[in-house]
Amino acid sequence: MPEGMVRADEAQQKIDKECASLALYHFKTCPFCIKVRKEMSRLSLPIELRDAQLDSSIRADLLQGGGKIQTPCLRIADARGNVQWMYESDDIIKYLQQRFA
Numbered sequence: 001m002p003e004g005m006v007r008a009d010e011a012q013q014k015i016d017k018e019c020a021s022l023a024l025y026h027f028k029t030c031p032f033c034i035k036v037r038k039e040m041s042r043l044s045l046p047i048e049l050r051d052a053q054l055d056s057s058i059r060a061d062l063l064q065g066g067g068k069i070q071t072p073c074l075r076i077a078d079a080r081g082n083v084q085w086m087y088e089s090d091d092i093i094k095y096l097q098q099r100f101a
């Protein structure tokens with residue numbers, strides 16, 4: 001994994017808080033997921049990882065919320081509790097870069 005970017009403590013704490021409303025549904029060995037996880041590491045984003053391959057309840061959440069079993073999928077919740085399910089590794093990477101880079 002690439003070494004993550006270093007931010008001032010306060011800036012990183014703000015990012016950590018924002019990342020608490022995100023979760024990445026992934027398969028450990030999926031190359032598209034690896035690409036996204038690398039970018040998360042590069043940007044030092046502590047986003048919760050949910051293994052949709054091995055954990056059947058996480059798999060069920062993904063199917064019910066996102067509509068299909070495909071990873072990676074980023075679950076994005078906003079302050080009002082609205083939830084967006086973002087598929088496609090390139091779209092997820094673009095989103096993370098635009099929001100956090």
Ligand SMILES: N[C@@H](CCC(=O)N[C@@H](CS)C(=O)NCC(=O)O)C(=O)O
Pocket residue numbers: 027029030031032069070071072087088089090
């Ligand atoms: N174009 C998608 C491809 C994602 C993809 O094909 N993921 C595979 C895993 S590597 C998948 O979820 N397959 C469905 C399955 O295995 O049930 C992306 O870039 O995210």
